[in-house]
Amino acid sequence: MKKFFLILIILLxxxxxxxxxxxxxxxxxxxxxxxxxxxxxxxxxxxMEYKKNFNEKFDFNLCLQIESDYPFFIKNIEDMTxxxxxxxxxxxxYEAKIFLKKFPFDFVDLTLGKTFYNLGKGFVVSPxxxxxxxxxxxxxxxxxxxxxxxxxxESYFKFFDLNIIYTPFFTPSILPDGxxxxxxxxxxxxxxxxxxxxxxxxxxxxFFVEFLKDINNFQTSFFYGYSRTKTPLPSNIKxxxxxxxxxxxxxxxxxxxxxxxxxGFSGAFGDFSxxxxxxxxxxxxxxxxxDLTEIGRGVVDTFxxxxxIFFNFLLGFDFNISGKYYFMTQYVHxxxxxxxxxxxxxxxxxxxxxxxxxxxxxxxxxxxAYEIVDWKEIKSQGGILFNPKITLNLMDDFSIGFSFxxxxxxxxxxxxxxxxxxxxxxxxxxxF
Amino acid sequence: xxxxxxxxxxxxxxxxxxxNELKFEKILExxxxxxxxxxxxxxxxTITLIDKxxxxxxxxxxxxxxxxxxxxxxxxxxxxxxxxxxxxxxGNVMHIYLPAYKKIKNITTQSKNGSFSGTDFTYEDMEMSxxxxxxxxxILNENDSLFLIEIYPKKxxxxxxxxxxxxxxxxFYIPIKIEFFEKGKCTKIxxxxxxxxxxxxxxxxxxxxxxxxxxxxxxxxxDSIFFDTNLSDDIFTDRFLKE
Numbered sequence: 001m002k003k004f005f006l007i008l009i010i011l012l013x014x015x016x017x018x019x020x021x022x023x024x025x026x027x028x029x030x031x032x033x034x035x036x037x038x039x040x041x042x043x044x045x046x047x048m049e050y051k052k053n054f055n056e057k058f059d060f061n062l063c064l065q066i067e068s069d070y071p072f073f074i075k076n077i078e079d080m081t082x083x084x085x086x087x088x089x090x091x092x093x094y095e096a097k098i099f100l101k102k103f104p105f106d107f108v109d110l111t112l113g114k115t116f117y118n119l120g121k122g123f124v125v126s127p128x129x130x131x132x133x134x135x136x137x138x139x140x141x142x143x144x145x146x147x148x149x150x151x152x153x154e155s156y157f158k159f160f161d162l163n164i165i166y167t168p169f170f171t172p173s174i175l176p177d178g179x180x181x182x183x184x185x186x187x188x189x190x191x192x193x194x195x196x197x198x199x200x201x202x203x204x205x206x207f208f209v210e211f212l213k214d215i216n217n218f219q220t221s222f223f224y225g226y227s228r229t230k231t232p233l234p235s236n237i238k239x240x241x242x243x244x245x246x247x248x249x250x251x252x253x254x255x256x257x258x259x260x261x262x263x264g265f266s267g268a269f270g271d272f273s274x275x276x277x278x279x280x281x282x283x284x285x286x287x288x289x290x291d292l293t294e295i296g297r298g299v300v301d302t303f304x305x306x307x308x309i310f311f312n313f314l315l316g317f318d319f320n321i322s323g324k325y326y327f328m329t330q331y332v333h334x335x336x337x338x339x340x341x342x343x344x345x346x347x348x349x350x351x352x353x354x355x356x357x358x359x360x361x362x363x364x365x366x367x368x369a370y371e372i373v374d375w376k377e378i379k380s381q382g383g384i385l386f387n388p389k390i391t392l393n394l395m396d397d398f399s400i401g402f403s404f405x406x407x408x409x410x411x412x413x414x415x416x417x418x419x420x421x422x423x424x425x426x427x428x429x430x431x432f
Numbered sequence: 433x434x435x436x437x438x439x440x441x442x443x444x445x446x447x448x449x450x451x452n453e454l455k456f457e458k459i460l461e462x463x464x465x466x467x468x469x470x471x472x473x474x475x476x477x478t479i480t481l482i483d484k485x486x487x488x489x490x491x492x493x494x495x496x497x498x499x500x501x502x503x504x505x506x507x508x509x510x511x512x513x514x515x516x517x518x519x520x521x522x523g524n525v526m527h528i529y530l531p532a533y534k535k536i537k538n539i540t541t542q543s544k545n546g547s548f549s550g551t552d553f554t555y556e557d558m559e560m561s562x563x564x565x566x567x568x569x570x571i572l573n574e575n576d577s578l579f580l581i582e583i584y585p586k587k588x589x590x591x592x593x594x595x596x597x598x599x600x601x602x603x604f605y606i607p608i609k610i611e612f613f614e615k616g617k618c619t620k621i622x623x624x625x626x627x628x629x630x631x632x633x634x635x636x637x638x639x640x641x642x643x644x645x646x647x648x649x650x651x652x653x654x655d656s657i658f659f660d661t662n663l664s665d666d667i668f669t670d671r672f673l674k675e
Contacts, residue, residue, distance in 0.1 A: 023511045023514055024511070025511075025512075059675070099675070101675065109675075116534070117534065118533060118534055118535060121535075124533070143532075143533070154671070156669075156671055216523075217524075217525045217538055218538075266537070266538060268538040268539065268540040269540075270540065271540055273538060273539075273540050319540075320545070320546055322545055357483065357646075358481065358483065358547060358550045358551070358646070359547060359550035360483075360550075393550075395489065396490060396512070397510045397512050431511040431512040432511055
């Protein structure tokens, strides 16, 4: 708690000194869960961005984030003596980068530092956005990214643009609570797991190249990415049986190399905006080994993905009527952090928004996502996320949002895993 | 004799109509030459939104304009919208930049009728246009100091307005009042005030757009304006929006 206030005081001090160059947001999300044991969550976010324009060709950007939430970690009297158990605070440098315009040549802009870059054309989520890992810690916020250090070269040629991205340090996704429960798979075995991270600079490095071309108000792009899976995949399980019915298991996870070829387009067709992403992925490894030598058997190969090749795609459009009514539909094959064709489900997102009083009030009555596990069993297998919302922009730089999340899914669906997060949510935002 | 007089009457009428048409076209061309006379402009603009209860909110934009068909702008206030950019190019091309996602979005024809950041201006109102190239019309009335003209958008303009009625000040050839018509009725009125000569150009330093239906109004004021500073073509690109 002390640490949090100390950081806040320092930030406010900096804010006073550099007031004109600093902007940001203070957000509070209060959730009242419908099905959770801990019935509420109260989270504060402070985003602070400092931008310094040294001259026309040289910018520096710093984005700091503080997260403070209020989960209960109290199980005994001792726990109640630790302030950290009442408030869990996180301070991070989200972005810190320099931007060099027209460097080293007139047609090139260079960005160096910790930041994020989106390759996809999709709305909020896109399977093409593979440069940065996803922050999956809050499944109700689908747009959060983990930033990492990158060298970004944006080149503007006469007939096309070419972007080259190099990230030297591998950064995996932040996983949600209860990401994997070994009991689901291993029954009575006592399981421990370990992560194998890339070891040297070559193994850590990811590389992306993107061509972009505008044709008659129609943005097209093609990219190639040589990276890694962002969530861990099993590589090896070593089993040691103590009795015929119980034993130990040691599971090793790694992040296999993945090559991705992507196509994207977005544009306006009369009254519609249309966008699409298509990605072909080639996994280096699609199998893991079960080591049974300790119990007198051999090593068995098995698969986490039947084929090394799998495809993600996305198609979306939006439509606006008289500037007051907005509708958006997006179909996505495969959600964030899943690999292998048989592990990918389909998702249909629908968003509607009506504005009142010159955008002072936004009502979103029919926001929902529908998950399809198996097209043949579309009625009996799948999931739904329903999220109606009202946002009041009562004055400049201040808004209050009230929404409801109802999540339900059958086995095999992603929504089944997060259905306990069904909640009422109150969000307040202050921009400075 | 009767036949001869009738022929003369018809010819004179035709000539009068033709002369009115020519006069109308000249007015539009003159307006274009005044409105789009500067080679380029850099403007710092404050937009004040006032609702029917007199509650105000503020927007600030830095806007760039080159010729009559290129315009780019970036919001600098409120902080919620800081960094949001827009780009208007020839051929009904309009892009907006969403800094939170670092993505550029194309604006559709329908979206152009949407409110420009909660103001009474639409994206179409913020788009560059040429009166003489994008509209046809006629003179409705004229006195010593003003023209009252009615203009209709050509099909390729993809406009949401059925027609506009312009009151043009003969001294500057600037429309000091524009009435916007949709489905047979006037929905908005734009008034141009505080006309000043800056450098060699006449500029209305204040524009007031009144929404007749919801009694909301938007005042757009130029805090400062710079003409002919040789703005680079680089400004009117997605590259500039992303900076």
